[in-house]
Amino acid sequence: MKRIGMLTSGGDCQALNATMRGVVKGLSNNIQDLEVYGFEEGYKGMIYGNYRLLTSKDFSGILTRGGTIIGSSRQPFKLMRVPDANGLDKVEAMKQNYYKLRLDCIVILGGNGTQKTANLLHEEGLNVIHLPKTIDNDIYGTDLTFGYQSAIDIATQCIDCIHTTASSHGRVFIVEVMGHKVGWLTLNSGIASGADIILLPEIPYDISKVCEAIDKRHTGGKKFTILAVAEGAISKEMAKMDKKERAKEMEKMLKQYPSVSYKLADDITKKTGYEVRVTVPGHTQRGGTPDAFDRVLSTKLGAYAAQLIEKEEYGYMVATVNNTIKKVKLEECAGKLKMVDPHDQTVELAKSIGISFGD
Numbered sequence: 001m002k003r004i005g006m007l008t009s010g011g012d013c014q015a016l017n018a019t020m021r022g023v024v025k026g027l028s029n030n031i032q033d034l035e036v037y038g039f040e041e042g043y044k045g046m047i048y049g050n051y052r053l054l055t056s057k058d059f060s061g062i063l064t065r066g067g068t069i070i071g072s073s074r075q076p077f078k079l080m081r082v083p084d085a086n087g088l089d090k091v092e093a094m095k096q097n098y099y100k101l102r103l104d105c106i107v108i109l110g111g112n113g114t115q116k117t118a119n120l121l122h123e124e125g126l127n128v129i130h131l132p133k134t135i136d137n138d139i140y141g142t143d144l145t146f147g148y149q150s151a152i153d154i155a156t157q158c159i160d161c162i163h164t165t166a167s168s169h170g171r172v173f174i175v176e177v178m179g180h181k182v183g184w185l186t187l188n189s190g191i192a193s194g195a196d197i198i199l200l201p202e203i204p205y206d207i208s209k210v211c212e213a214i215d216k217r218h219t220g221g222k223k224f225t226i227l228a229v230a231e232g233a234i235s236k237e238m239a240k241m242d243k244k245e246r247a248k249e250m251e252k253m254l255k256q257y258p259s260v261s262y263k264l265a266d267d268i269t270k271k272t273g274y275e276v277r278v279t280v281p282g283h284t285q286r287g288g289t290p291d292a293f294d295r296v297l298s299t300k301l302g303a304y305a306a307q308l309i310e311k312e313e314y315g316y317m318v319a320t321v322n323n324t325i326k327k328v329k330l331e332e333c334a335g336k337l338k339m340v341d342p343h344d345q346t347v348e349l350a351k352s353i354g355i356s357f358g359d
């Protein structure tokens with residue numbers, strides 16, 4: 001007999017359902033009596049005791065369904081130790097709900113912030129398994145997160161579509177790609193779609209270098225230029241600022257422009273005179289069905305998590321390391337960010353075929 005809790009927290013992605021299905025199929029295939037409690041809307045459900053008993057029917061037919069059957073919400077880690085408006089101790093409340101349901105463990109699907117709270121619950125004595133979800137692929141300790149490859153496909157398709165219209169009109173196009181503070185999604189969708197310029201948070205750009213790259217293409221006879229720009233891309237000037245100064249500058253910029261891409265577009269037009277258009281695919285990158293790669297990855301991660309639960313091995317993230325599914329101790333990865341190394345081989349090889357990173 002096993003009683004497990006499950007929750008999906010933070011921004012959603014395509015393969016959350018596929019991963020939960022993997023866990024439950026793995027367990028129900030090997031354990032006679034299994035009870036799965038799904039907490040609604042992430043940690044919120046665990047704090048306020050909103051949960052429902054899920055049956056195998058709930059996990060049937062969801063391999064290809066995006067979103068999450070138990071909902072998600074953002075519950076910032078930094079507020080976990082802060083009582084809610086009614087003075088409720090959130091961590092204590094989560095522990096009480098865990099004990100009330102007599103859970104053997106809680107399976108937590110989420111990104112960086114979610115993982116920090118998962119580690120906190122582990123430190124508080126709960127049995128925790130974390131499954132790394134995010135389109136950003138920024139979780140330290142795993143080469144891959146589920147959702148990432150599906151998001152690459154969507155961002156790539158978006159830039160592919162821009163390609164045809166850009167060539168008709170001879171314009172400069174910016175496609176702003178998600179990724180929060182890291183550039184993995186932009187880097188790989190940019191390469192996959194043949195973007196000419198790729199701007200990442202990890203490689204601050206010099207606007208003169210960006211304009212030079214556009215000019216070089218135009219003088220070389222190309223009528224259009226496509227930039228894949230990470231939503232967290234920053235200029236060299238901003239990168240030099242300290243945290244406080246940068247935040248102030250960012251606030252000022254966001255009063256004038258909806259996002260970094262619009263500021264960049266304005267700067268390019270002012271410097272070169274070219275007509276620039278901005279496309280922001282936004283949350284479409286997290287939507288729709290998981291791609292084949294993610295379905296396989298999620299099934300493997302889920303099945304491995306089920307094995308850990310059977311063996312009662314807790315306090316781990318299930319990770320992909322060098323193409324192998326492994327367990328990684330939560331305390332070794334929680335609170336760390338996996339960023340693109342500016343000298344990553346992918347970056348270097350992209351540069352070698354003429355892609356500009358604006359540096």
Ligand code: F6P
Pocket residue numbers: 011074111134135136178179180231286
């Ligand atoms: O972490 C996933 C992500 O999609 C980031 O790429 C993006 O910065 C953020 O979430 C958007 O968050 P929200 O859905 O809360 O607007």
